[in-house]
Amino acid sequence: MSDVHLNPLEPGQRIVMHAGALVPALALAAGGLAAGFAARSELDLPGWPFALALGLVALWSLLIAPRRRWAAWGWALEEDELHVAHGVWTMVHTVVPLARVQHIDVAQGPLERTLGLARLVLHTAGTAHATVTLPGVTRETAEGLRDKIRAHIKAEQW
Numbered sequence: 001m002s003d004v005h006l007n008p009l010e011p012g013q014r015i016v017m018h019a020g021a022l023v024p025a026l027a028l029a030a031g032g033l034a035a036g037f038a039a040r041s042e043l044d045l046p047g048w049p050f051a052l053a054l055g056l057v058a059l060w061s062l063l064i065a066p067r068r069r070w071a072a073w074g075w076a077l078e079e080d081e082l083h084v085a086h087g088v089w090t091m092v093h094t095v096v097p098l099a100r101v102q103h104i105d106v107a108q109g110p111l112e113r114t115l116g117l118a119r120l121v122l123h124t125a126g127t128a129h130a131t132v133t134l135p136g137v138t139r140e141t142a143e144g145l146r147d148k149i150r151a152h153i154k155a156e157q158w
Helices: 012-042 048-072 110-115 139-155
Strands: 074-077 081-086 092-097 101-107 117-124 131-138
Touching (some): 101 139
Antiparallel strands (some): 081 092
16 A cells, blocks of 8 residues: 555444444345245255354444444545545555545535534546545544645646
């Protein structure tokens, strides 16, 4: 990666990530129960191994994976670029030249609003990966970053 010091996401973003994992984890657990029931009734096999295996995957995806994903995120605003890094298995380090930013959004969902968090969404010139999202920063931080980037864009007019 780069030698840029990356700031971590706010701790409240872990709650957002755990909440986002809840429905898939419940679906996995329900699938495990259904597979166990089907194995027992249709195939005359013990059903508990199916339920246990998918239940363990559901627990991992709900309790462990969001914490690891949260720890893998980082960001830094340099003089003329924004660095956003994330990824546990596939590590991605995106560098956004501020001169390429076309417009900026600060977005919040209901849970993010409750936790005082926001997402900074940068829309850049170009087609591939033209949107870069930085989740899990405070609303004040997102607005401050937006204002700094907007000032940089205005200063670099043709």
